[in-house]
Amino acid sequence: MATTRQPDAASNTEAMRRFFNPESIAVVGASATPGRIGYSIVDNLLSGGYQGKVYPINPSAGEVKGLKMYPSLQEAPGEVDVVIVAIPARAVPAVVPQAAARGAAGIVVISSGFAEIGNTALQEELVAAARKHNIRVVGPNTYGYYYTPMNLCATFCTPYNRKGGVALVSQSGGVGMAILGYSRSHQMGVSAIVGLGNKCDVDEDDLLDYFRQDPNTKVVAIHMEGLRDGRGFLRAAREITKTKPVVVLKAGRTSRGARAASSHTAALAGQDSVYDAAFRQSGVVRALTLEDLLDWARVLQMLPDPKGENVVIITGAGGLGVLLSDACEDFGLHLMSMPPGLDETFKQFIPPFGASGNPIDITGGEPPETYYRCILTALKEPQIHSLLIGYWHTLITPPMVFAETLYRAVKEAEEAGIRKPVVVNLAGDIEVHDAAQYLEERGIPSYPYATEKAAAALAAKYRSWRYSQGR
Template sequence: MSNSKDAVRKILDAVRADKRTSLTAPEGKVVCDAYGIPVPKEGVAKSAAEAARIATDMGFPVVMKIVSPDILHKTEAGGVVVGVKSAADAEKSYETILANAKKYKADAKIEGIQVQQMLGGGTEVIVGSITDGSFGKLVAFGLGGVLVEILKDITFRLAPATKDDALSMLDGIQAHEMLKGVRGGEPVNREALADVIVKVSQLVSDFPEIVELDLNPVFATSKNAIAADVRIVVDFDYKPRPAPRPTEEIVAAMSRIMQPKGVAVIGASAEDGKIGNSVMKNLINGGYKGEIYPIHPKAEEILGYKAYKSVKDVPGVIDTAVFAIPAKFVAGALVECGEKKIPGAVLIPSGFAEAGAPELQAEIVEVGKKYNIRLMGPNIYGFYYTPANLCATFCTAYDVKGHAALSSQSGGIGMAIIGFSRSAKMGVSAIVGLGNKSDIDEDDLLAFFEQDPNTNLIAQHCEDLKDGRAFAEAAKRVSKKKPVVVLKAGRTSAGAKAASSHTGALAGNDKIYEDVFKQSGVIRARSLRQLLEFARGVPVLPTPKGENVLIITGAGGSGVLLSDSVVDNGLSLMQMPPDLDAAFRKFIPPFGAAGNPVDITGGEPPITYVNTVKLGLSDERIHALILGYWHTIVTPPMVFARNMVEVKKEMEAKGFVKPIVASLAGDVEVEEAAEYLYQNGIPAYAYSTELPVEVLGAKYKWARGAGLL
């Protein structure tokens, strides 16, 4: 590979010396050859006669293209002629291309006309690479030719991509069936295509100055995949993001912030209604057992605690400083924190980049770097860490302990998390505000919660990812151990605009986020409700041991809707074997329906639910159950709920542990029944056939990504 890299470096050095921003087609061929990316035979003609000779030696038909560092889009300039069939045609095409190029750009430097073997047949696809501001180098794949502009059917992965990544890309476009051969067409050679994707991803990773690369079209056949055209754009000023901090360093700093022995409140106040007063009360009333140090320029004592004029006057160790002072005073107070060697600052104040004052934010970032202080915020509500009874926030005190760690970039979303957790009795290990993310961001939280024994699921709301690559690498590692759920706001152009004005976020291309999340094993929530329900429900469900899902329902209509939801969430309805079909029929009325869904009908007594669910749990071919309950006087809601919990416990005692979710339709009594089921390990929802299946689908997505299925 060293010789290959040398060849590419020589080309790029020449481009740099010429002060160009793109490679010519012949230079692109050299680069492709160096990395083993198949391209057609070609030559460069300096005259019409030479074009005819090259074409004749190569064999007709051929394609002819302008070679000019000043003309990047050759077709637009009239610089391409396809289907040249004779020497005379070659001479004529040479003159035509030359004239068109001069007309398009009179001062263009023309180095000749490329004569290229014409490829035919197969499926036209595109393989390329872009450089994203957040994720860095990405490799792209999709339908090629003119279809790429019309359909925009493209999928992305972080570069360098593995062979498995590349193969998954072939199935990641909407038109993936075309690659398998349609209407008598031959399927493409998947291995050859994947090989091109991997090599392109390695090329752009080895040479970061390559900021754009297009192989379009690539002709993919059953035998090979050959790039007919190469476009490479360079930027020699491009600098990749610096490597993220080592995980051990992140965890050490975050542990002191989240589990502090001492907390200082800068801007503490005895006056009700002040943020500094609320923070003090929450620390005290939340039950925090560490030291609390109010910082105030004049006060002697605040809420029963001795006050200090500066953190430097505090005799004890301070791990976390919570700021409740105006933005313009933050930098000065932060310097004092640095001199005190405080490792973490929680910056509640707004008035920084989100308010049109990026210079203030840049100033505090520089102070943080100088003194090695990790900054949370600014423009945040603070954070909660319930294992330490720590409420370092001005929001409502919260002490319901659980095992889900949630974060948000927005204060309003943070309050929704608190309210839902309390209402649903979910409990949390942490709720963290990130705001402008001047320093600490989602990947820092992932690193901390990965090793936190009090956390078994991480759910994050974000409007952008400051360092998408660092996040993706952390998420890929963490999601093998614990589910990672993300709600990415700003999916639409309107949402992206709102995100920018809210936290100064750059929302980015949502398709990139979608694909990188998938590559990293992230469960993507599509709404705030989904984020919260996944955080609540996914940890409740045991990990399934296979893909076969069975629906047992007392209402045919619910069964239809549940079946739709199964498909929508990427789950697989089990094909009912004849012997199992016969076994279910023993328990349901003659006018019921076995198959899948198993429709026991609405007028059946509780024992019918009990027997069919027991059978579903005991048969090892079934891996997950979805229950559809219909409220009747024969089987009232709480009777159904208690029976299902008893069956679940009985079967678990016998070793049959499977995920079960339930949809309950009926009068208001089903609400109590749904809550009872949920509190006993069966995620259940009144009035919804979608939510229970979405929660089950999220569990399956995590299990697949973690390699457990």
């Protein structure tokens, strides 16, 4: 496969800025027929709320969604920042000079039929044309991209506009749709969702450079099947992870997975140990499953930085304390050894048969006030840096009462200028879902049932934080 030019940093930054903040977009292959990809793209741009100019291009002209269609890019009435292309693959390279003539920063090639089906020659032709005309290419074989600060849904998938700090990048339409569904069902605020497809040109390092400088992006999550330019990724990842967490799911880790990847995006999945070392060196948090990728991205934008390694578990059920302790050790969290003085402080709050030390087991018969006192004390204690809470549903402290109590303690600490990572596990009847949602809406990651997920999420925070601290 052709290697693409290495644009200088400044021109790359400018091209990416225009990709994500276009004043005008042309859709080559627009269609007036609902159900067609070229229709969905125009529809999503409009219904997503994009405020820039949209020029649908179709040789047969006509109208789509009240917009005049132009027979060619040339005939569109103004300058164009980005051209979305959804026409048969063989006709795509010819769009490049036309896009360049309209001053476009780049094209996004939705069309498939390139390297992923063995047609590397056509993909090379596209890359050569782009290089010649100084145009960047996203794709081919991509679902497009979203950028919520611009209400931009340049895709044939469903619109998504919940604003937030997570930028999600994938190399597969299937994973892209999972990203969308997961984001919507977990009410995850995102800045961008980008499908890189075959990534013949624009790739992860281009995006990392942009997201590093983008004030709307706090966390980056990437699904990749292979890296075209490992060195470029390492450089870009090292830079951004100093200030923003990056989570990566590398698909094709195993021999069967790598084989499947090569027939999917023609990716050279490569030696997994090389990827693993590269991720470690560049401060990337590696996820091994799709759920972890998405869950950690969501949580990383919620949690503040800790001030140190000392994690304390506070639980209403000894059994949860045991499972949370196992999970802490599994995921490399440091369970603080409770200093004697501090142990005495907590002992005041809990019944004599409760367990002090770490976990602090307040036992199941306690009213909300016991949770409140222990949690607030732990938040205010400088030796403790993060909290894992294991809630047990009881008559005396029902789920929503617990949630309100926990939030009261967190808010009181915040008013005293204290913010620490707090992650919650809730063991109880079905009402714990409402309690979890209440806490999530207030920025506290909360997991019904799955003790291990709470610990894994906090551990993801620690992995990225340690790198940013040079540890």
